[in-house]
Amino acid sequence: MKRLLTIPAYLWAIACLLLIPVTFIGNESFAGQMAKLKFMKVNPVYTGGEITDSVNEPDLDTYIYKPVFEALIGESKEGFVQVKFSSPSDTLPEIITKTIDYNLDDSNDFILEVNTATGKTIVTSMNPLVEDVNISSRLKNEWVVRVGLKNLLK
């Protein structure tokens, strides 16, 4: 019995011998296959989530994302909504002022004022669930603002 065990043991060891070069040579292909798996996506806490609404104007495009209330289980008490500004001409206006309806209920929730030269960002809340600015940053030729939110369901 012990002698019989040595055969699969050596075969397994030989398979490991091949596994290392195969892992690296085929990395791009394996990674591509892995990327197709349902769970292979970056958490919305980092990406900002999905875009739910966009407003396109001649000098400015505004993208409003789905509010993010990520938690390990269920939803968290606090989250954020991401708003992204980009310019069709690749040059953002120095001052951006926008009124945002983040939950698409046809009532405005906050006014966002961004100075793209200094980065100074002001949120004027019109909804008790809206808190302050979490992040306001240039992102290549775009500008991203994350505004803190309280979770209505918590």
Add this chain to the structure above:
Amino acid sequence: MKQQKTFSTTGSIGKSFLWLLPMTLLIVLFTTGGKFSFDDKVSLVAFLISFIFFNWLFFMILYKGRTDRYRAAGFIILALFFALTFIVNLIQSRGSMTFSNETLLACEIPFCHIVTTMVILPLIFTGSIIFPGQITGGFAPIAGMLVIVLGVMLALGRGFCSWGCFYGGWDDATSRILKKPVIKKVNPAFRWAAFAVLIIVVIMSAISLGPTYCDWLCPFKAVTEFEKVTSTIILMKTIVFVSLFASLVIILPVLTKKRIQCTTFCPMGALCSLSNKINVFDVRIDREKCSSCMKCTTVCPTLSLEKSDVEKGRPAMTCMKCGKCIDSCTKNAINYHIKGTPVGKNLTAARMLFIFPAFTLLVIFTAGTMQQGIILLVKLFTTGSLF
């Protein structure tokens, strides 16, 4: 006492050359990336140096019948050149070693293998990866790195920590600085500390949905990238990781001659230790040959061997398969072993079957980095600048 001849290649130039040939082909493949075109003479020189270096290392492993010192030479070069090339690339692309909100929002942080430990639990519960990186494309994408981690853990278990980790060479190097340790006895119980770190980091990352270890603790941020100091919290984080680098990667390894960071603090090390359980290779002590001199327990850099382990005939699951205990044993009682096969038999076969994939991994990780590092050093000496 001089080590006796153990393996069929030991002391035989002919046999060593013969066994070197398949590895030479792999070295050519991984140092050239499969194409023989060099941008300039410096690239060609860098290729030749790394080609000769790896062939020499592997030949010496075969001819001398010793593993650790030659492995360590390649492994330490990997760590040093990785840091050099990574930092230079960062400064060239971003202007500094720091990353900002812009880098985070763009999800452009390279995925390091240590992050694997932190993404598993949130992946199960949220069905997503809690790391601001790219799934595919770019440098060190998440899917690509996960494939490597899975492949290497399956093939080598915790051998990854001694043959492939591009950080491990730091404390491997510093632990070799002094000839004798200043702190002579380190409690072997510390080998389980990394498991505590793993558990804490997994729980904290799951609760915060953020890679806690990377955010707060990783000492290797000192030689890769770190957050730009824009607030008191980030300043605190900076103080923490710099202190950890100084203590766990430099001071304590120098004083103890042990790989303290890898042994006591690396969550990935703990995860790889678990993978040792499903890996086919291990290190075994032939009790019939062992004289119980306990030299192996003093040289083991990861505290994986204590008296009770020697009596049991095997190191703890935390063994990194570096080969130091094997080289130190004057009775040739310790050897690489394939699970399911008899201990103390077919030593050359067991050693070859482990050394080949392990050394291939070292070549794969080091080859490109070493060549880029050589090119940078040539640039530094000829122009006075790395950029």
